[in-house]
Amino acid sequence: MFSGTLRILACCSRPTPHVMQQELLNNAWKNQEVDWQQLLTLAEKHGMVLLLAFHLEEAGISVPRGMQRSLTLMLDTQRRLHSIRQNLLARIEGLLAESSIELAVLKGAAVCLQVYPEPWLRPMGDMDLFLTREDACRAHSFLLENGWKMT
Numbered sequence: 001m002f003s004g005t006l007r008i009l010a011c012c013s014r015p016t017p018h019v020m021q022q023e024l025l026n027n028a029w030k031n032q033e034v035d036w037q038q039l040l041t042l043a044e045k046h047g048m049v050l051l052l053a054f055h056l057e058e059a060g061i062s063v064p065r066g067m068q069r070s071l072t073l074m075l076d077t078q079r080r081l082h083s084i085r086q087n088l089l090a091r092i093e094g095l096l097a098e099s100s101i102e103l104a105v106l107k108g109a110a111v112c113l114q115v116y117p118e119p120w121l122r123p124m125g126d127m128d129l130f131l132t133r134e135d136a137c138r139a140h141s142f143l144l145e146n147g148w149k150m151t
Helices: 004-011 019-031 036-045 049-059 065-098 107-114 133-145
Strands: 104-106 128-130
Touching (some): 004 019, 004 036, 019 049, 036 049, 049 065, 065 107, 065 133, 107 128
Antiparallel strands (some): 104 128
16 A cells, blocks of 8 residues: 555656546545655655646645745756756757758657646756767767857
8 A cells, every 4th residue: 555655656647637636646635644755755766856846736735835945946947947958959959950950859858848738847967869970970060160069
């Protein structure tokens, strides 16, 4: 049998809220003693902090003040990071388009726009871009010529 803490985390596992999922989340929250620190620790361990925060907010579930501050800070940070990543991606796409270099956005950067209700809910540490072998060398040179640096 799952503890209330695990039940809440499980209810937050889908990117898109479902009516039944929100009902289960509300029931888990109302009927169980929640170990909020354990919930946050488990969410961090499984990369689910953003989904947890989003679903708790969507369901109108109040959490202890300290945890609310942490979740709000994490959500705000992810919103800002997503905005920065999108701006960088738009700049790269624009620069490469000037040289008729096409690229495809893969994995997280593409999935976040197609699957998640808010793109910043998809944690990302990088962006995966696909270029043809011929275009990769040209793109590398063109980006360096336009002020980008290798790290």
